[in-house]
Amino acid sequence: MAARTRKSFTKLGFVEEDTDLRLLSSHFFPSKVGGKPSWLCLNNIPTTESLQCSKCNGPTLLLLQVYAPVEIDHRDDTFHRTVFIFVCPNVPCCSNGYNGNFKVVRSQLPVKNDFYSQDPPDENIRDDEDMDKYPHAGKFQSLCCVCGARGTKKCSLCKKTYYCCKSHQVADWKAGHKRLCSEIGSDGTKTGAGIRQPSAHLLFKEFELVTEDEEVNEDSSSNSRSDKERLAEYQQLMRSEQLKGLEGKYTEEDLETTAVHETEDDQQFLKFKKRTESEPDQVLRYCRGGEPLWVSAFHKPSAEEIPHCSCGAERVFEFQIMPQLLNFLGLDRLGDSLDWGTLCIYTCKESCPIGNNYVEEFLWKQDFHNGR
């Protein structure tokens, strides 16, 4: 018998590998992973200083961006709305429960705005079509040719290529600008918009992010026994692992006590596993105003730990990034690498009016407990 399901209030995000990357440009209002940001508001884009890692002060890179318009009574400025998440690629900046290596910004625009036509964009791109005729942030300011943030420094030789910081200039030089620099002449070769990308490999791999409604199993009561069994099995496993690892350092009794403290965490982890096992490739869960699906009972934020928006309004949970995303970024997961349990994004409850500007929002990082 097929399990009865219903739609939940959560939308799930999946990585789509086969998209023509040109369909992820700004005027298509994409949700996407990696690559350069497809900025929504095309001027006043954030400087590298406002996006830099709080730990190493280095530049961050786009992790993903989510196009998420919201409807708010008597307001027209949230017709288009995108939340951007950036992360420092330096592995040592990524530590348990620490969020300073992540930056989140929000941008929103009314349907009548300074940049885009009110008509939906034509998705039939011909191969010979010049994407440069469409609106993009490079038309309004210089952009770093490596990461797509604001480019305030330029190559002193060709005077055509812009960078956000010294480290991206050095990286681009090594990646191929050394060779290209002399070729970039007065013939109008495009650089600012990122047509030439010798350093594209420095970014996270780019994918479209597609969403669908989550379906949850209605018959949860019939599963409760197997849940208990699974939990018992799991605790047994953990205990035998611990016994092996501790080499008789602790008594059985000590381990009993530990097990009691760990039970709540086991249950949270099982809840997480169970809710995600039917769609194991989900990389995003979107539920504005809802509750995150925690991966652990430890290190959940209290209300006071979620700072209010600069407008004074409180922030609400909007979406979370799942650990599965790590599999798609082109990182080496076997060695030392970026890691997280889940990244929860909290945004202004009012999605307050910001005009043609970007404002900072908040991210909470929760890690797996017990090295799961």
Ligand SMILES: [Zn+2]
């Ligand atoms: Zn860093």
Ligand SMILES: [Zn+2]
């Ligand atoms: Zn840069």
Ligand SMILES: [Zn+2]
């Ligand atoms: Zn140059």
Ligand SMILES: [Zn+2]
């Ligand atoms: Zn606000």
